[in-house]
Amino acid sequence: GAGVSQTPSNKVTEKGKYVELRCDPISGHTALYWYRQSLGQGPEFLIYFQGTGAADDSGLPNDRFFAVRPEGSVSTLKIQRTERGDSAVYLCASSGGWGDTQYFGPGTRLTVL
Amino acid sequence: DQQVKQNSPSLSVQEGRISILNCDYTNSMFDYFLWYKKYPAEGPTFLISISSIKDKNEDGRFTVFLNKSAKHLSLHIVPSQPGDSAVYFCAARGNAGNMLTFGGGTRLMVKP
Numbered sequence: 001g002a003g004v005s006q007t008p009s010n011k012v013t014e015k016g017k018y019v020e021l022r023c024d025p026i027s028g029h030t031a032l033y034w035y036r037q038s039l040g041q042g043p044e045f046l047i048y049f050q051g052t053g054a055a056d057d058s059g060l061p062n063d064r065f066f067a068v069r070p071e072g073s074v075s076t077l078k079i080q081r082t083e084r085g086d087s088a089v090y091l092c093a094s095s096g097g098w099g100d101t102q103y104f105g106p107g108t109r110l111t112v113l
Numbered sequence: 114d115q116q117v118k119q120n121s122p123s124l125s126v127q128e129g130r131i132s133i134l135n136c137d138y139t140n141s142m143f144d145y146f147l148w149y150k151k152y153p154a155e156g157p158t159f160l161i162s163i164s165s166i167k168d169k170n171e172d173g174r175f176t177v178f179l180n181k182s183a184k185h186l187s188l189h190i191v192p193s194q195p196g197d198s199a200v201y202f203c204a205a206r207g208n209a210g211n212m213l214t215f216g217g218g219t220r221l222m223v224k225p
Contacts, residue, residue: 004156031211042117042202042215043157056210091156098211104149104156 004105012111021077021108025094032075035091082112116140119216132190134219136203143205148188151200193223
């Protein structure tokens with residue numbers, strides 16, 4: 001497909017477990033973003049990659065959250081020792097470069113029991 | 114501290130009439146504004162944007178107005194169609210970074 005894809009679409013885990021969320025950006029897009037959307041709120045910025053490097057990770061809430069993009073394409077958001085408050089929809093977006101329109105994937109709904 | 118606010122959580126409009134969605138911001142460093150539309154179980158879809166050097170941008174049935182002095186923008190949809198029923202998010206970007214700051218969203222319902 002031509003759009004941003006995210007897997008899994010749903011993830012249910014238990015408190016304290018480790019989870020990985022995957023994002024496949026639009027082919028050729030150099031910029032990739034992660035956002036988190038809690039119920040009834042707008043998306044909140046987590047981290048932004050330009051190529052392989054994290055250009056801005058100021059939105060990561062704490063050191064349990066980490067993201068990588070080793071080859072400048074697919075990105076993985078990793079959450080250690082999950083807490084119930086981590087339950088949200090995690091959205092990934094990509095753009096052609098700095099300042100270009102961000103296109104969003106369908107999100108991964110994470111539920112921490 | 115919410116830097117982007119959408120004070121109306123929901124709006125109901127009759128088909129064919131105008132829908133006006135409002136958004137306020139507090140950060141004077143924001144210089145680019147966007148509207149996204151979101152259907153259930155889908156990601157936000159880009160709708161229209163406006164740079165701070167303009168006060169109006171139009172694309173078909175959608176027009177965005179920006180009032181910098183009031184730190185206010187609005188999205189007008191004319192005429193409204195049932196397929197426009199969705200949650201609309203206002204977003205802003207500053208010149209110092211590439212991240213978007215979103216409002217809380219407004220659920221638009223267009224009745225046939």
